[in-house]
Amino acid sequence: MNELEKLKKELKEIIVRDLKLVDVKPEEINDTDPLFGEGLGLDSLDAVELVVIIQKNFGVQIIDMEEGRKAFESIETLAKFILERQKENS
Amino acid sequence: MAKIKKTDRLKKIIKKRLHALGHWIFYVTMSLFGHTGAYLLLWPVVGSYVICSRKIHNITQTYLRKRFPNKKVYWFDTFKLVHSFSQVLVDRAWLGLNPKAQFNGRLEGLETLIKLINQKKGLIILTAHVGIWQVAFSHLPDLRVPVNVLMHYEEENAAKHYFDLRNQPCPFHIIRNDGFMGGLVEASIALSKGEIVTIMADRYVQGPYAKVKFLGYNTRVPIGAYVLAAITSTPVVVILTAKTGKKDYLVKIWDVFYPKCKNRNQKEQEVQKYAQKFVNALEEYLKVYPYQWYNFYDFWSQ
Numbered sequence: 001m002n003e004l005e006k007l008k009k010e011l012k013e014i015i016v017r018d019l020k021l022v023d024v025k026p027e028e029i030n031d032t033d034p035l036f037g038e039g040l041g042l043d044s045l046d047a048v049e050l051v052v053i054i055q056k057n058f059g060v061q062i063i064d065m066e067e068g069r070k071a072f073e074s075i076e077t078l079a080k081f082i083l084e085r086q087k088e089n090s
Numbered sequence: 091m092a093k094i095k096k097t098d099r100l101k102k103i104i105k106k107r108l109h110a111l112g113h114w115i116f117y118v119t120m121s122l123f124g125h126t127g128a129y130l131l132l133w134p135v136v137g138s139y140v141i142c143s144r145k146i147h148n149i150t151q152t153y154l155r156k157r158f159p160n161k162k163v164y165w166f167d168t169f170k171l172v173h174s175f176s177q178v179l180v181d182r183a184w185l186g187l188n189p190k191a192q193f194n195g196r197l198e199g200l201e202t203l204i205k206l207i208n209q210k211k212g213l214i215i216l217t218a219h220v221g222i223w224q225v226a227f228s229h230l231p232d233l234r235v236p237v238n239v240l241m242h243y244e245e246e247n248a249a250k251h252y253f254d255l256r257n258q259p260c261p262f263h264i265i266r267n268d269g270f271m272g273g274l275v276e277a278s279i280a281l282s283k284g285e286i287v288t289i290m291a292d293r294y295v296q297g298p299y300a301k302v303k304f305l306g307y308n309t310r311v312p313i314g315a316y317v318l319a320a321i322t323s324t325p326v327v328v329i330l331t332a333k334t335g336k337k338d339y340l341v342k343i344w345d346v347f348y349p350k351c352k353n354r355n356q357k358e359q360e361v362q363k364y365a366q367k368f369v370n371a372l373e374e375y376l377k378v379y380p381y382q383w384y385n386f387y388d389f390w391s392q
Binding site for chain 2: 036043044045047048049051052055061062063064065068069072
Protein backbone atom coordinates (compact mmCIF):
# COMPACT_ATOMS: atom_id res chain seq x y z
CA MET A 1 0.00 0.00 0.00
CA ASN A 2 1.50 3.33 -1.01
CA GLU A 3 1.63 6.45 1.15
CA LEU A 4 -1.54 8.00 -0.29
CA GLU A 5 -3.63 4.85 0.13
CA LYS A 6 -2.40 4.45 3.70
CA LEU A 7 -3.29 8.03 4.52
CA LYS A 8 -6.77 7.72 2.99
CA LYS A 9 -7.43 4.64 5.14
CA GLU A 10 -6.20 6.45 8.24
CA LEU A 11 -8.31 9.52 7.43
CA LYS A 12 -11.47 7.45 7.09
CA GLU A 13 -10.84 5.80 10.44
CA ILE A 14 -10.15 9.14 12.16
CA ILE A 15 -13.22 10.81 10.66
CA VAL A 16 -15.55 7.99 11.69
CA ARG A 17 -13.98 7.83 15.18
CA ASP A 18 -13.53 11.54 16.00
CA LEU A 19 -16.71 12.78 14.36
CA LYS A 20 -18.48 9.82 16.01
CA LEU A 21 -20.32 8.90 12.84
CA VAL A 22 -22.93 6.29 13.61
CA ASP A 23 -23.97 3.76 10.97
CA VAL A 24 -20.87 4.48 8.88
CA LYS A 25 -17.87 2.15 8.67
CA PRO A 26 -14.52 3.46 7.39
CA GLU A 27 -14.41 0.87 4.61
CA GLU A 28 -17.83 2.03 3.35
CA ILE A 29 -16.55 5.52 2.51
CA ASN A 30 -15.56 5.94 -1.12
CA ASP A 31 -12.43 7.99 -1.84
CA THR A 32 -14.24 10.37 -4.16
CA ASP A 33 -17.55 10.74 -2.27
CA PRO A 34 -18.28 14.36 -1.31
CA LEU A 35 -17.64 14.89 2.39
CA PHE A 36 -20.48 17.37 2.82
CA GLY A 37 -24.13 17.35 1.85
CA GLU A 38 -24.91 14.27 -0.21
CA GLY A 39 -22.17 11.73 0.24
CA LEU A 40 -20.86 11.45 3.77
CA GLY A 41 -23.41 14.07 4.92
CA LEU A 42 -21.16 16.18 7.11
CA ASP A 43 -22.37 19.70 8.04
CA SER A 44 -20.70 23.05 8.70
CA LEU A 45 -20.03 22.24 12.36
CA ASP A 46 -18.40 18.94 11.34
CA ALA A 47 -16.24 20.96 8.93
CA VAL A 48 -14.97 23.07 11.82
CA GLU A 49 -14.10 19.90 13.74
CA LEU A 50 -12.35 18.55 10.67
CA VAL A 51 -10.08 21.60 10.58
CA VAL A 52 -9.10 20.91 14.20
CA ILE A 53 -8.77 17.14 13.64
CA ILE A 54 -6.39 17.59 10.71
CA GLN A 55 -4.26 19.98 12.68
CA LYS A 56 -4.16 17.70 15.74
CA ASN A 57 -3.53 14.41 13.94
CA PHE A 58 -1.37 15.46 11.01
CA GLY A 59 0.15 18.75 12.12
CA VAL A 60 -1.28 20.41 9.04
CA GLN A 61 -2.91 23.79 9.37
CA ILE A 62 -5.33 25.06 6.76
CA ILE A 63 -4.38 28.70 6.42
CA ASP A 64 -6.24 29.70 3.32
CA MET A 65 -9.94 29.33 2.62
CA GLU A 66 -9.53 28.44 -1.06
CA GLU A 67 -7.20 25.54 -0.32
CA GLY A 68 -9.57 24.45 2.46
CA ARG A 69 -12.51 24.42 0.09
CA LYS A 70 -10.63 22.23 -2.41
CA ALA A 71 -9.19 19.95 0.26
CA PHE A 72 -12.59 19.32 1.82
CA GLU A 73 -14.13 17.97 -1.37
CA SER A 74 -13.44 14.29 -0.64
CA ILE A 75 -11.16 11.86 1.19
CA GLU A 76 -8.99 11.75 -1.95
CA THR A 77 -8.46 15.54 -2.11
CA LEU A 78 -7.99 15.79 1.64
CA ALA A 79 -5.33 13.09 1.69
CA LYS A 80 -3.46 14.67 -1.23
CA PHE A 81 -3.60 18.05 0.50
CA ILE A 82 -2.19 16.64 3.76
CA LEU A 83 0.62 14.82 1.94
CA GLU A 84 1.58 17.93 -0.02
CA ARG A 85 1.62 20.02 3.15
CA GLN A 86 3.67 17.48 5.08
CA LYS A 87 6.24 17.35 2.25
CA GLU A 88 6.44 21.15 2.17
CA ASN A 89 6.96 21.29 5.93
CA SER A 90 9.63 18.58 6.08
CA MET B 91 -53.66 39.67 -13.16
CA ALA B 92 -51.35 41.55 -15.53
CA LYS B 93 -52.85 44.82 -14.30
CA ILE B 94 -52.10 43.93 -10.66
CA LYS B 95 -48.53 43.05 -11.55
CA LYS B 96 -48.15 46.36 -13.37
CA THR B 97 -49.50 48.27 -10.35
CA ASP B 98 -47.18 46.39 -8.01
CA ARG B 99 -44.22 47.18 -10.24
CA LEU B 100 -45.22 50.82 -10.32
CA LYS B 101 -45.56 50.90 -6.54
CA LYS B 102 -42.10 49.37 -6.20
CA ILE B 103 -40.58 51.95 -8.55
CA ILE B 104 -42.24 54.84 -6.69
CA LYS B 105 -41.09 53.43 -3.34
CA LYS B 106 -37.53 53.07 -4.62
CA ARG B 107 -37.52 56.62 -6.02
CA LEU B 108 -38.94 58.05 -2.78
CA HIS B 109 -36.31 56.14 -0.84
CA ALA B 110 -33.54 57.57 -3.03
CA LEU B 111 -35.06 61.06 -2.72
CA GLY B 112 -35.08 60.72 1.07
CA HIS B 113 -31.40 59.79 1.06
CA TRP B 114 -30.59 62.65 -1.27
CA ILE B 115 -32.38 65.19 0.97
CA PHE B 116 -30.41 63.99 3.98
CA TYR B 117 -27.08 64.06 2.14
CA VAL B 118 -27.79 67.59 0.88
CA THR B 119 -28.82 68.72 4.39
CA MET B 120 -25.63 67.24 5.80
CA SER B 121 -23.49 68.94 3.18
CA LEU B 122 -25.15 72.31 3.81
CA PHE B 123 -25.97 72.26 7.52
CA GLY B 124 -23.69 69.55 8.86
CA HIS B 125 -24.38 66.80 11.35
CA THR B 126 -26.62 69.02 13.51
CA GLY B 127 -28.72 69.98 10.48
CA ALA B 128 -29.39 66.35 9.66
CA TYR B 129 -30.27 65.66 13.31
CA LEU B 130 -32.81 68.51 13.26
CA LEU B 131 -34.34 67.19 10.06
CA LEU B 132 -34.88 63.84 11.77
CA TRP B 133 -37.53 65.29 14.12
CA PRO B 134 -40.17 66.10 11.47
CA VAL B 135 -39.26 63.13 9.27
CA VAL B 136 -39.37 60.52 12.03
CA GLY B 137 -42.35 62.28 13.65
CA SER B 138 -44.48 62.18 10.54
CA TYR B 139 -43.43 58.61 9.79
CA VAL B 140 -44.46 57.44 13.26
CA ILE B 141 -47.75 59.38 13.09
CA CYS B 142 -48.68 58.11 9.62
CA SER B 143 -47.43 54.53 9.64
CA ARG B 144 -49.38 51.94 11.58
CA LYS B 145 -46.94 49.29 10.41
CA ILE B 146 -44.00 50.69 12.35
CA HIS B 147 -46.05 50.62 15.58
CA ASN B 148 -46.99 47.00 15.01
CA ILE B 149 -43.35 46.14 14.42
CA THR B 150 -41.95 47.96 17.45
CA GLN B 151 -44.77 46.95 19.85
CA THR B 152 -43.56 43.34 19.92
CA TYR B 153 -40.34 44.54 21.52
CA LEU B 154 -41.59 47.54 23.51
CA ARG B 155 -44.39 45.61 25.28
CA LYS B 156 -41.91 42.97 26.41
CA ARG B 157 -39.29 45.48 27.43
CA PHE B 158 -41.79 47.61 29.38
CA PRO B 159 -44.29 45.04 30.69
CA ASN B 160 -45.54 47.26 33.53
CA LYS B 161 -46.25 50.41 31.59
CA LYS B 162 -48.46 51.42 28.73
CA VAL B 163 -46.49 51.77 25.53
CA TYR B 164 -47.25 55.04 23.77
CA TRP B 165 -46.53 56.22 20.26
CA PHE B 166 -43.74 58.32 21.75
CA ASP B 167 -41.88 55.10 22.68
CA THR B 168 -42.00 54.07 19.03
CA PHE B 169 -40.78 57.53 18.12
CA LYS B 170 -37.83 57.24 20.51
CA LEU B 171 -36.85 53.86 19.11
CA VAL B 172 -37.07 54.91 15.46
CA HIS B 173 -35.46 58.28 16.17
CA SER B 174 -32.55 56.62 17.92
CA PHE B 175 -32.02 54.28 14.97
CA SER B 176 -32.25 57.18 12.51
CA GLN B 177 -29.56 59.04 14.45
CA VAL B 178 -27.27 56.05 14.03
CA LEU B 179 -27.91 56.08 10.28
CA VAL B 180 -27.11 59.79 10.15
CA ASP B 181 -23.93 59.22 12.16
CA ARG B 182 -22.84 56.51 9.80
CA ALA B 183 -23.51 58.65 6.74
CA TRP B 184 -21.80 61.62 8.37
CA LEU B 185 -18.65 59.66 9.10
CA GLY B 186 -18.78 58.17 5.64
CA LEU B 187 -18.98 61.57 3.99
CA ASN B 188 -16.35 63.17 6.23
CA PRO B 189 -13.28 60.93 6.49
CA LYS B 190 -11.65 63.33 8.94
CA ALA B 191 -14.65 63.44 11.26
CA GLN B 192 -14.21 61.63 14.55
CA PHE B 193 -16.58 60.45 17.27
CA ASN B 194 -15.48 59.98 20.87
CA GLY B 195 -15.38 56.31 21.64
CA ARG B 196 -14.81 54.74 25.05
CA LEU B 197 -13.90 51.09 25.37
CA GLU B 198 -14.78 49.61 28.74
CA GLY B 199 -12.78 46.44 29.35
CA LEU B 200 -9.87 47.03 26.99
CA GLU B 201 -7.48 45.31 29.44
CA THR B 202 -9.62 42.17 29.46
CA LEU B 203 -9.76 42.23 25.69
CA ILE B 204 -5.97 42.57 25.36
CA LYS B 205 -5.48 39.76 27.88
CA LEU B 206 -7.74 37.44 25.90
CA ILE B 207 -6.02 38.31 22.62
CA ASN B 208 -2.58 37.70 24.15
CA GLN B 209 -3.57 34.12 24.98
CA LYS B 210 -3.25 33.59 21.19
CA LYS B 211 -6.15 31.14 21.16
CA GLY B 212 -8.19 33.37 18.91
CA LEU B 213 -11.19 35.28 20.16
CA ILE B 214 -14.85 35.29 19.26
CA ILE B 215 -16.59 38.59 19.79
CA LEU B 216 -20.35 38.27 19.95
CA THR B 217 -22.41 41.33 19.31
CA ALA B 218 -25.94 42.28 18.29
CA HIS B 219 -27.96 44.76 16.26
CA VAL B 220 -28.01 47.32 19.04
CA GLY B 221 -26.35 50.68 19.64
CA ILE B 222 -23.93 52.08 17.15
CA TRP B 223 -22.25 48.78 16.33
CA GLN B 224 -21.13 49.48 12.76
CA VAL B 225 -19.38 52.73 13.62
CA ALA B 226 -17.95 51.46 16.90
CA PHE B 227 -16.55 48.25 15.45
CA SER B 228 -15.05 50.14 12.55
CA HIS B 229 -13.14 52.34 14.94
CA LEU B 230 -11.86 49.86 17.48
CA PRO B 231 -8.36 50.67 18.74
CA ASP B 232 -5.50 48.78 17.11
CA LEU B 233 -5.78 45.33 18.68
CA ARG B 234 -2.67 44.09 16.84
CA VAL B 235 -4.45 41.07 15.42
CA PRO B 236 -6.56 40.84 12.28
CA VAL B 237 -10.29 41.23 12.87
CA ASN B 238 -12.76 39.18 10.82
CA VAL B 239 -16.48 39.82 10.73
CA LEU B 240 -18.85 36.99 9.90
CA MET B 241 -21.79 38.73 8.30
CA HIS B 242 -24.74 38.56 6.00
CA TYR B 243 -24.37 39.55 2.34
CA GLU B 244 -26.40 42.79 2.64
CA GLU B 245 -24.50 43.90 5.73
CA GLU B 246 -21.28 43.15 3.90
CA ASN B 247 -22.36 45.53 1.14
CA ALA B 248 -23.30 48.20 3.69
CA ALA B 249 -19.90 47.91 5.39
CA LYS B 250 -18.07 48.07 2.07
CA HIS B 251 -20.16 51.06 1.05
CA TYR B 252 -19.33 52.80 4.32
CA PHE B 253 -15.58 52.44 3.78
CA ASP B 254 -15.84 53.29 0.09
CA LEU B 255 -17.42 56.59 1.14
CA ARG B 256 -14.63 57.22 3.63
CA ASN B 257 -12.09 56.32 0.98
CA GLN B 258 -10.37 54.05 3.48
CA PRO B 259 -9.54 50.37 3.41
CA CYS B 260 -11.94 48.25 5.43
CA PRO B 261 -10.23 47.59 8.81
CA PHE B 262 -11.69 44.12 9.05
CA HIS B 263 -11.93 41.12 6.78
CA ILE B 264 -15.47 40.11 5.89
CA ILE B 265 -16.43 36.45 6.04
CA ARG B 266 -19.75 35.89 4.31
CA ASN B 267 -22.13 33.64 6.20
CA ASP B 268 -23.66 32.48 2.93
CA GLY B 269 -20.25 31.28 1.77
CA PHE B 270 -18.66 27.82 2.06
CA MET B 271 -20.07 26.04 5.13
CA GLY B 272 -21.73 29.24 6.33
CA GLY B 273 -18.31 30.85 6.72
CA LEU B 274 -17.59 28.66 9.77
CA VAL B 275 -14.57 26.94 8.23
CA GLU B 276 -13.03 30.26 7.30
CA ALA B 277 -13.79 31.52 10.80
CA SER B 278 -12.13 28.49 12.40
CA ILE B 279 -9.05 28.97 10.20
CA ALA B 280 -8.85 32.60 11.39
CA LEU B 281 -9.22 31.53 15.04
CA SER B 282 -6.48 28.92 14.66
CA LYS B 283 -4.16 31.79 13.67
CA GLY B 284 -5.07 33.68 16.86
CA GLU B 285 -7.29 36.19 15.04
CA ILE B 286 -10.55 37.78 16.15
CA VAL B 287 -13.87 36.71 14.66
CA THR B 288 -16.87 38.94 15.29
CA ILE B 289 -20.31 37.39 14.97
CA MET B 290 -23.77 38.95 15.19
CA ALA B 291 -25.41 36.47 17.53
CA ASP B 292 -28.95 37.80 17.78
CA ARG B 293 -30.64 37.17 14.44
CA TYR B 294 -31.57 33.63 13.53
CA VAL B 295 -32.02 32.79 9.87
CA GLN B 296 -31.32 29.08 9.46
CA GLY B 297 -29.28 26.20 10.83
CA PRO B 298 -28.87 24.96 14.40
CA TYR B 299 -30.47 27.10 17.09
CA ALA B 300 -31.05 27.39 20.83
CA LYS B 301 -34.38 28.08 22.49
CA VAL B 302 -33.82 30.90 24.96
CA LYS B 303 -35.88 33.09 27.23
CA PHE B 304 -35.48 36.72 26.27
CA LEU B 305 -37.38 39.46 28.10
CA GLY B 306 -39.57 36.75 29.57
CA TYR B 307 -40.58 35.07 26.31
CA ASN B 308 -39.19 32.19 24.28
CA THR B 309 -37.29 32.82 21.08
CA ARG B 310 -34.58 31.21 18.98
CA VAL B 311 -31.00 32.35 18.45
CA PRO B 312 -28.25 30.77 16.37
CA ILE B 313 -25.68 28.57 18.12
CA GLY B 314 -22.97 28.25 15.47
CA ALA B 315 -20.73 30.66 17.38
CA TYR B 316 -20.80 28.63 20.60
CA VAL B 317 -20.13 25.34 18.87
CA LEU B 318 -17.30 27.00 16.96
CA ALA B 319 -15.86 28.28 20.25
CA ALA B 320 -16.21 24.89 21.95
CA ILE B 321 -14.55 22.99 19.11
CA THR B 322 -11.67 25.42 18.72
CA SER B 323 -11.29 26.09 22.50
CA THR B 324 -11.72 29.79 21.90
CA PRO B 325 -12.95 32.27 24.53
CA VAL B 326 -16.08 34.24 23.80
CA VAL B 327 -16.59 37.86 24.73
CA VAL B 328 -19.92 39.67 24.47
CA ILE B 329 -19.33 43.24 23.35
CA LEU B 330 -22.26 45.59 22.89
CA THR B 331 -22.04 49.19 21.80
CA ALA B 332 -24.19 52.16 22.79
CA LYS B 333 -24.61 55.69 21.62
CA THR B 334 -24.09 57.80 24.73
CA GLY B 335 -24.10 61.32 23.32
CA LYS B 336 -24.41 63.23 20.08
CA LYS B 337 -20.92 62.19 19.03
CA ASP B 338 -20.07 59.79 21.85
CA TYR B 339 -20.30 56.07 22.02
CA LEU B 340 -19.42 53.30 24.41
CA VAL B 341 -18.01 49.89 23.57
CA LYS B 342 -18.39 47.62 26.58
CA ILE B 343 -17.65 44.01 27.45
CA TRP B 344 -20.81 42.56 28.99
CA ASP B 345 -19.67 38.99 29.54
CA VAL B 346 -16.80 36.57 28.94
CA PHE B 347 -17.17 32.79 28.85
CA TYR B 348 -15.50 29.64 27.57
CA PRO B 349 -17.97 27.33 25.82
CA LYS B 350 -17.27 23.64 26.24
CA CYS B 351 -19.05 20.54 25.09
CA LYS B 352 -18.05 17.17 26.46
CA ASN B 353 -20.29 15.01 24.36
CA ARG B 354 -19.79 15.61 20.68
CA ASN B 355 -23.12 14.12 19.67
CA GLN B 356 -24.95 16.44 22.03
CA LYS B 357 -23.03 19.61 21.28
CA GLU B 358 -26.12 21.44 20.13
CA GLN B 359 -27.86 20.74 23.45
CA GLU B 360 -24.75 21.48 25.51
CA VAL B 361 -24.22 24.96 24.08
CA GLN B 362 -27.81 26.09 24.79
CA LYS B 363 -26.71 27.58 28.12
CA TYR B 364 -24.15 29.81 26.40
CA ALA B 365 -26.82 31.17 24.08
CA GLN B 366 -28.87 31.99 27.18
CA LYS B 367 -25.82 33.76 28.69
CA PHE B 368 -25.55 35.91 25.57
CA VAL B 369 -29.24 36.76 25.70
CA ASN B 370 -28.96 37.59 29.42
CA ALA B 371 -26.17 40.04 28.61
CA LEU B 372 -28.41 41.55 25.95
CA GLU B 373 -31.18 41.97 28.54
CA GLU B 374 -28.79 43.72 30.92
CA TYR B 375 -27.79 46.04 28.09
CA LEU B 376 -31.42 46.85 27.27
CA LYS B 377 -32.10 47.73 30.90
CA VAL B 378 -29.67 50.62 30.42
CA TYR B 379 -30.30 51.42 26.76
CA PRO B 380 -33.91 50.38 26.04
CA TYR B 381 -34.24 52.47 22.89
CA GLN B 382 -31.15 51.16 21.13
CA TRP B 383 -32.69 47.89 19.98
CA TYR B 384 -32.63 47.70 16.19
CA ASN B 385 -34.26 44.43 15.30
CA PHE B 386 -37.32 45.84 13.60
CA TYR B 387 -39.31 42.63 13.27
CA ASP B 388 -40.96 40.19 15.65
CA PHE B 389 -37.81 38.84 17.27
CA TRP B 390 -39.84 36.21 19.16
CA SER B 391 -41.09 34.53 16.04
CA GLN B 392 -37.71 34.25 14.31
